[in-house]
Amino acid sequence: xxxxxxxxxxxxxxxxxxxxxxxxxxxxxxxxxxxxxxxxxxxxxxxxxxxxxxxxxxxxxxxxxxxxxxxxxxxxxxxxxxxxxxxxxxxxxxxxxxxxxxxxxxxxxxxxxxxxxxxxxxxxxxxxxxxxxxxx
Amino acid sequence: xxxxxxxxxxxxxxxxxxxxxxxxxxxxxxxxxxxxxxxxxxxxxxxxxxxxxxxxxxxxxxxxxxxxxxxxxxxxxxxxxxxxxxxxxxxxxxxxxxxxxxxxxxxxxxxxxxxxxxxxxxxxxxxxxxxxxxxxxxxxxxxxxxxxxxxxx
Numbered sequence: 001x002x003x004x005x006x007x008x009x010x011x012x013x014x015x016x017x018x019x020x021x022x023x024x025x026x027x028x029x030x031x032x033x034x035x036x037x038x039x040x041x042x043x044x045x046x047x048x049x050x051x052x053x054x055x056x057x058x059x060x061x062x063x064x065x066x067x068x069x070x071x072x073x074x075x076x077x078x079x080x081x082x083x084x085x086x087x088x089x090x091x092x093x094x095x096x097x098x099x100x101x102x103x104x105x106x107x108x109x110x111x112x113x114x115x116x117x118x119x120x121x122x123x124x125x126x127x128x129x130x131x132x133x134x135x136x
Numbered sequence: 137x138x139x140x141x142x143x144x145x146x147x148x149x150x151x152x153x154x155x156x157x158x159x160x161x162x163x164x165x166x167x168x169x170x171x172x173x174x175x176x177x178x179x180x181x182x183x184x185x186x187x188x189x190x191x192x193x194x195x196x197x198x199x200x201x202x203x204x205x206x207x208x209x210x211x212x213x214x215x216x217x218x219x220x221x222x223x224x225x226x227x228x229x230x231x232x233x234x235x236x237x238x239x240x241x242x243x244x245x246x247x248x249x250x251x252x253x254x255x256x257x258x259x260x261x262x263x264x265x266x267x268x269x270x271x272x273x274x275x276x277x278x279x280x281x282x283x284x285x286x287x288x289x
Contacts, residue, residue, distance in 0.1 A: 025203070025204075026156075026203075027156075027158070027203070036137070036212065037137050037138055037139055037142065038138075038139065039138050039139055039140065043139040043140065043172075044139065045137070045139050045142055045212075047209075047212060048209075064206065065206060065208075065209045066206065066207050066208065066209050066211060066212065067204055067205070067206055067207075068139050068142060068143060068204060068205040068206075068207060069203075069204040070172065070199075070202045070203060070204060070205075072200075073156065073203045073204065
C-alpha cells in the first residue's frame with residue numbers, strides 16, 4: 001500500500017474497490033461480491049453478491065444481488081484471489097441440500113454456548129453473558 | 137458513490153432491510169438521513185425465524201438497528217446514468233465540452249424485487265400466510281405501535 005495514505009478505513013480500502021471481496025458479518029453470514037463503495041464507517045456497497053454456507057468440505061451458494069451493509073456488522077473483509085479461488089478443495093452442492101446441515105450446525109452451536117454459559121454461571125461464579133453473546 | 141448517497145438515490149425503490157436482531161422489513165423507501173434512519177411504506181415485516189409476518193402501512197427504522205439493506209440490482213446503473221446526465225448538463229450549461237458520453241442500461245427485465253423477496257421467505261409457508269392475514273386488518277394505529285417497537289430494539 002502507498003505509504004502516503006494513512007492507515008484509516010478509507011486509506012486501507014481504496015485498493016479493494018472493484019475487487020471481489022469476502023465479507024463476514026457478526027451473525028456469521030459469509031458474503032462474496034464486488035466492493036463498489038465504502039465510507040469512513042466501513043459501510044459497504046457489494047454488487048453481485050452471493051451468500052455462501054459451508055459444512056465440512058462442501059459449500060453452497062445463493063445469489064443475493066446488491067447489498068448495502070452497515071459497517072458495524074462487518075467482522076472481516078478480505079480480497080478473493082481470482083487465480084486461486086477455484087483451487088480451494090471444496091465441493092459445491094445445492095443450497096437446498098446443504099441448508100439443513102447448516103441450520104443444524106447453528107442450532108448445535110447455540111445449544112453448546114448456552115450450556116457453557118450456564119455452567120460458567122452456576123458452578124464457576126461468572127456473571128451471565130449480556131448483550132448479543134456472539135463473541136464479538 | 138458513497139453508500140449513503142446510494143441509499144438516498146434509492147428513494148421510492150423497493151428494498152429489504154434486515155435488523156441486527158434478524159427481523160426483516162420489505163417495503164419502498166420513503167426517506168432516509170445521514171444516520172441511516174429510514175422510513176418505509178407498504179411494509180412486510182418478518183420475524184427473525186421467518187415464520188411470522190406483519191403488514192405495516194408505514195414504519196420508521198432507527199439507523200443504528202440496521203444490519204444491512206438489499207436494494208435493486210439496477211440501482212447502481214441508474215445512479216451512474218444520472219451522474220452522467222448531470223455531468224453532461226453542467227458541461228452544456230458552461231457552453232464548453234465536445235463529445236458526448238452516454239451510458240445505456242444493460243439490464244432489461246427484472247422480476248419485481250419486492251415480490252421476489254417476499255416469496256423467498258414465504259415460499260414454503262403458504263399456510264402461515266393464511267394465519268397472518270388476519271393480522272393485516274389492523275388499523276393504522278397498530279402500525280404505529282409497531283414502529284415504536286422497531287425504534288427501540
